[in-house]
Each structure stands twice: as C-alpha cells, then as structure tokens.
Amino acid sequence: MINISSKLPKTPTTIFSLMSGLAKEHQAINLSQGFPDFDCDPELVKLISKEMKNGNNQYAPMAGIPDLRKCISDKIQRFHQSYYDPEHEITITAGGTQAIFTAIAAIIKQNDEVIIFEPAYDSYAPTVKAFGGLVKSYEMAPPYFEIDWSVVKKLISVNTRMIIINSPHNPTGRILKENDVKELINITKNTDIIILSDEVYEHIIFDNNEHLSLCRYPELKERTFITASFGKLFHATGWKIGYSCAPKLLMEEFRKIHQFQIFSVNTPMQMAFAAYLKNNDIFEELSVFFQQKRDLFRDMMKQTKFTLLPCEGSYFQNVTYEKIGNLKDIEFATKMVKENKVACIPNSSFYTRKTDYRSLRFCFAKKQETLEKAVENLMEL
Numbered sequence: 499m500i501n502i503s504s505k506l507p508k509t510p511t512t513i514f515s516l517m518s519g520l521a522k523e524h525q526a527i528n529l530s531q532g533f534p535d536f537d538c539d540p541e542l543v544k545l546i547s548k549e550m551k552n553g554n555n556q557y558a559p560m561a562g563i564p565d566l567r568k569c570i571s572d573k574i575q576r577f578h579q580s581y582y583d584p585e586h587e588i589t590i591t592a593g594g595t596q597a598i599f600t601a602i603a604a605i606i607k608q609n610d611e612v613i614i615f616e617p618a619y620d621s622y623a624p625t626v627k628a629f630g631g632l633v634k635s636y637e638m639a640p641p642y643f644e645i646d647w648s649v650v651k652k653l654i655s656v657n658t659r660m661i662i663i664n665s666p667h668n669p670t671g672r673i674l675k676e677n678d679v680k681e682l683i684n685i686t687k688n689t690d691i692i693i694l695s696d697e698v699y700e701h702i703i704f705d706n707n708e709h710l711s712l713c714r715y716p717e718l719k720e721r722t723f724i725t726a727s728f729g730k731l732f733h734a735t736g737w738k739i740g741y742s743c744a745p746k747l748l749m750e751e752f753r754k755i756h757q758f759q760i761f762s763v764n765t766p767m768q769m770a771f772a773a774y775l776k777n778n779d780i781f782e783e784l785s786v787f788f789q790q791k792r793d794l795f796r797d798m799m800k801q802t803k804f805t806l807l808p809c810e811g812s813y814f815q816n817v818t819y820e821k822i823g824n825l826k827d828i829e830f831a832t833k834m835v836k837e838n839k840v841a842c843i844p845n846s847s848f849y850t851r852k853t854d855y856r857s858l859r860f861c862f863a864k865k866q867e868t869l870e871k872a873v874e875n876l877m878e879l
Contacts, residue, residue, distance in 0.1 A: 505628050512620055513847035520832065521841035527872045530841040532668070532813065534863040538733040541778075545770035558765040560757050562590025562741070565772035570741055573781065580713040586746040589756055590763045593738035594698040594727035599625050600759060601694050601723040601742060602660070604751040606631040610659035615645065617848030619668050619696065631659070635850045640818060640857055641807045643670045647681035654685060660692045661685075663712065666699040666811025669848055669859040673703060673810040674710050683717045692748070693718060698727040698740070701784040703811040704792060713743065720745055723752065728771055731784060733863075739767050788813055788863065795862040798873040804858075813863040816845065818856055822879050827854050838875045 517530035528535075561567065567584035575581050582588050591597040598621055606612060608630035614622050616635045623633045634653045638645060663682070665674040686693065695712045703709050712718040727740040742752060795815055796806055804817035819830060827844035835841045843859040846852045862869060 506624050509624050513843055517841050517843055520835045524835050526835045526839040526841045527868060528841045529860040529872055530843045532861050533735040534733045535868055536865050542770060542774055545773050546766050549766035549769045554766050554769055558762040558768055560762050563768045566590060566768050569772055569775040578711045578714050582743045587749050588741060588743050589753055590768055591740045591742055592760050592763050593729055594725050594740040595621050597725035597740050597742040598696060600752055600755045602626055603629055603755045605660055605692050611655060611657045612660045613653050614662050617669050617845050620848060622662050637853060640855050643672045645678060651685060658691055660694055662694045664696040666703055668812055669814050669845055670816055671809035671812045671814055673707055679710055679715060693722040695722050695724045697724055698730045699812040701731055701781045702788045702813055703785050704789045707810055723748060737767055739763055791862045795869050802876045803879060813861060815860045815862050817858050820856055827856055831858060838878060840872045840875050
C-alpha cells in the first residue's frame with residue numbers, strides 16, 4: 499500500500515461535473531455548466547483549419563505569438579485607455595482558469611492569506627490551498643450581493659498576500675461599481691497585496707453599464723493580474739484559450755510558472771484568433787447578443803414561481819425558490835434534474851461554508867429553443 503498525503507483532502511469533484519453528469523444521466527436540459535449550445539463563428543473554424551494546413555502546428559513562443567499579444571494590447575488600449583507592452587506584459591494561456599491558477603501559483607506561499615468574495619468560481623480556493631495559502635472569505639448575500647468594505651478591511655492582516663476580484667461576477671452577475679474600486683484602492687494603498695482580477699466576462703455586460711477593468715486605475719494596475727478567456731467570448735469554451743496581463747515585474751513571475759506548466763498554447767488557434775481579431779469588430783456586439791438572451795430568459799422565467807435576482811453581466815441568471823419549496827439547494831437542484839429535466843447549479847457550492855440562500859444559477863448562453871423548452875419544464879414546478 500502506497501501512502502500519500504493529499505494536498506486537497508476535502509475537495510470533492512467539481513459541482514459542474516456533478517450537475518452535467520446528472521443532466522446526461524437523466525437526459526435533462528443542461529443550464530448548469532457555463533457553455534453555449536450554439537456554434538462559434540464558422541470563419542474562426544476556417545481560419546484554424548487554414549493555419550493547420552499551412553503547417554503552423556509546432557510550438558508557439560512561450561508567451562504566445564506576437565500578433566495575438568499585439569491584438570490584445572490594442573484592444574485593451576481601445577476599451578480601457580491602458581497600455582500593456584505585448585512583449586513583456588501579456589501572456590497567452592490555455593484558458594482563463596489556467597491563467598488564474600498560474601497567477602496564484604506565482605505569488606502564494608505557505609500561510610499567505612487570500613481574500614475571496616463568495617459565492618466564488620470554484621477554482622479559486624482549491625488553488626490557493628494547493629500552494630499552502632489560507633482562504634479568508636467575505637460572504638455576499640442575495641439579492642444584490644453588495645460588499646461592505648468596512649468588513650473587508652477587518653479581513654486584512656500582515657499575512658494578506660492577494661485579493662481575488664471577479665467582475666462581471668460568476669455566479670451572481672454583479673459588476674464592480676466606482677465605489678468598489680475606490681475602496682479597493684484605499685485598502686491596498688501602501689501594501690504589498692497583489693490583486694487577481696478575473697475579467698472573463700468583460701464584454702458581456704448589460705443595460706448600458708460599463709466594465710470597470712482594474713487596468714484603468716494606475717494604483718491598482720501596478721499590483722494586478724488580469725485574466726481573460728477567448729473561449730467564453732467566442733462561444734468555444736472547449737478550445738481553452740485565454741490570456742493574462744500584468745506589469746512586467748508580475749508577468750516575469752507568472753511566466754516562470756507558465757513555462758513549466760504548459761510552456762505554450764495551441765499554435766493554429768492563436769494564429770487564427772490573431773487574424774480574426776484584426777478583421778472583426780465583435781467585442782461591441784457581444785453585450786447586445788447576450789442581453790437579448792438574458793432578456794428573453796428573464797421574461798419567460800416570470801411565468802414560473804422562481805424569484806429573479808439582478809443580472810448586470812456574465813451569462814448567468816440567479817433565482818431563489820422560496821415560493822416553491824424549502825429543500826436545501828443541492829437537494830432541490832438534484833430533484834429538478836430528475837423530475838423536471840432541467841439542470842442548474844446550487845449556489846451553496848460556491849461558498850466555503852456551503853451557505854444556503856435557496857438560490858440557483860442558470861446559464862442562458864443557449865439557443866432560444868433550448869431556453870424555451872427549459873422554462874416550459876420549469877413552469878411545472
């Protein structure tokens with residue numbers, strides 16, 4: 499018998515795998531995991547095929563091909579009036595989650611403390627713990643998931659090494675406001691605290707609101723890793739391609755880990771995205787596209803007994819079900835998969851303490867007919 503000491507002894511299989519597995523088992527409509535059921539632009543597929551046929555199938559440069567990094571730099575300058583040097587401050591990654599993992603791995607050491615705002619994307623805490631870090635959670639509550647920054651200040655200690663921010667927020671759909679940014683500046687001023695800003699839904703934001711990327715604020719930019727995902731934005735989550743931006747000092751540490759973690763990312767996909775972004779002004783279309791889906795889903799869900807919570811960005815709609823039953827959210831979600839053939843995510847899974855507000859997360863990045871059938875089933879509750 500071989501004895502091993504698990505680095506994550508209390509970490510179960512991710513809730514996304516669990517609920518997607520249940521959806522498949524019971525032939526349910528999967529509104530749980532955050533992926534579209536519609537195709538990406540055929541032009542992207544043609545471009546990737548073209549690059550493969552042209553023989554661009556070997557290793558890309560470790561940091562990513564220069565053309566794609568230049569496209570990202572230009573895009574950030576256009577939308578946020580902030581410049582990142584493509585050579586030293588942008589790295590292409592195998593998706594947003596790898597970028598998050600690498601940033602944490604580059605900074606967090608044994609007993610470093612990391613503040614996370616919960617409910618939170620479920621990769622943050624396990625990654626911190628895998629590198630010996632300690633998680634300090636601030637719990638946000640429905641319906642508005644506001645942050646009391648006076649409480650956050652009390653979580654800060656001499657051991658605080660990182661704060662993880664996510665806007666637009668998964669799972670709640672909340673976005674950062676100017677006051678949040680001001681408070682974050684005040685909290686981190688004259689400290690060595692690093693910020694990890696998960697901005698994968700940057701271009702999926704609604705009702706004429708504005709995405710406040712932390713790169714807009716010099717006081718925050720100097721201490722921030724920004725992580726992003728092409729897969730989320732271009733309806734191709736299975737391609738696993740994203741990027742991270744940070745000042746040179748931070749990016750040097752990021753690349754030390756990145757080079758031994760994956761070395762480089764799929765070459766033909768990088769080249770295809772570089773060509774695609776030069777000739778397509780798609781970013782400004784994304785919010786309109788997804789707001790139509792959000793509005794459709796919300797309008798239909800008003801016919802059910804669920805209570806809709808605000809959704810300012812991302813492609814997730816949160817609801818509560820107090821008018822329907824009193825089961826724990828994991829029990830309610832499991833029952834709904836089996837009996838109503840619709841899968842969602844119980845939000846207690848996104849809290850360290852499994853805090854249960856009897857709320858659920860639905861993904862509306864689906865075809866209209868998928869959403870219509872799902873709501874039809876949910877109306878039976």
